[in-house]
Amino acid sequence: MFLFYIFMFFLGLIAGSFLNVVICRLETGETMVSGRSHCPRCGHILAWYDLVPVFSFLMLKGKCRYCGKPISIQYPMVEMATGILFLSIFNYQFSIFNEFSISNFQFLNSAFNFFYFLLSTFYFLFIISSLIIIFVYDLRHYIIPDKIVYPAIIVSVIYSLFENLNFGHWDLFGNWKLEIGNLITLFNPFIAAILTGAFFLSIVLITKGAGMGGGDVKIAFLMGLILGWPKVLAALFLAFTAGAIYGIILILMRKKTLKSKVPFGPFLVAGTLVALFWGGEIMRWYFGYLF
Numbered sequence: 001m002f003l004f005y006i007f008m009f010f011l012g013l014i015a016g017s018f019l020n021v022v023i024c025r026l027e028t029g030e031t032m033v034s035g036r037s038h039c040p041r042c043g044h045i046l047a048w049y050d051l052v053p054v055f056s057f058l059m060l061k062g063k064c065r066y067c068g069k070p071i072s073i074q075y076p077m078v079e080m081a082t083g084i085l086f087l088s089i090f091n092y093q094f095s096i097f098n099e100f101s102i103s104n105f106q107f108l109n110s111a112f113n114f115f116y117f118l119l120s121t122f123y124f125l126f127i128i129s130s131l132i133i134i135f136v137y138d139l140r141h142y143i144i145p146d147k148i149v150y151p152a153i154i155v156s157v158i159y160s161l162f163e164n165l166n167f168g169h170w171d172l173f174g175n176w177k178l179e180i181g182n183l184i185t186l187f188n189p190f191i192a193a194i195l196t197g198a199f200f201l202s203i204v205l206i207t208k209g210a211g212m213g214g215g216d217v218k219i220a221f222l223m224g225l226i227l228g229w230p231k232v233l234a235a236l237f238l239a240f241t242a243g244a245i246y247g248i249i250l251i252l253m254r255k256k257t258l259k260s261k262v263p264f265g266p267f268l269v270a271g272t273l274v275a276l277f278w279g280g281e282i283m284r285w286y287f288g289y290l291f
């Protein structure tokens with residue numbers, strides 16, 4: 001079991017270094033597949049020992065082996081974050097699936113459950129990776145890349161349909177009992193997505209794009225699909241609170257005025273990640289506080 005966690009962490013580190021490549025190539029417009037990894041400063045092709053996640057950065061003390069210019073802290077940060085999030089997703093998936101079974105690994109007994117476990121784990125790893133790219137890209141360029149957010153939305157739509165339509169069980173006679181479930185469960189993520197998207201769209205229209213842009217509407221829609229109702233509320237609450245605190249700190253430090261641009265995407269992504277893991281607890285805490 002412990003080995004699985006180690007494995008997921010290292011898988012995350014490797015995925016993180018791939019995400020760095022995707023981010024860089026989105027910027028320069030290079031294709032994803034062709035071209036060896038190279039130093040963005042001097043263009044020197046990097047050897048495999050320069051590409052070991054996190055460790056290469058530490059060994060080289062953050063400087064390029066060939067030109068000595070500093071390497072962006074973005075690289076090891078993205079790799080570490082991906083490693084930790086991959087590990088968290090695995091842990092989260094295990095706790096969810098174990099709730100439905102008596103002993104560890106028991107849920108893996110049925111082929112369908114095993115398939116469902118794999119599929120939902122892959123889905124979350126894909127979504128986490130997309131969110132990390134959006135976070136970094138928006139932070140650096142104030143743009144939500146369509147090439148990332150649209151595929152994430154499409155995959156989420158397909159996954160939500162699968163999750164709520166195909167959920168069923170084998171009955172005592174060995175017949176597959178399909179539980180369409182109630183329509184509320186099926187439509188929940190779509191209603192959450194449309195409401196959250198509409199909420200952001202109205203902000204954009206009212207403020208005439210001064211505070212947020214169309215990219216934020218797209219992330220809002222995606223958040224609804226990923227989290228569903230009411231978890232998406234927890235994510236929005238966190239994002240707006242964190243964004244407001246950050247804005248006040250910047251103004252107090254006189255770094256920015258009220259009118260200057262702060263990307264909101266990273267706050268939405270961070271809110272989504274926190275709500276994904278602790279959304280239930282946050283809602284319970286918040287509503288317990290209110291009533």
Ligand SMILES: [Zn+2]
Pocket residue numbers: 039040041042043044064065066067068069
């Ligand atoms: Zn270099």
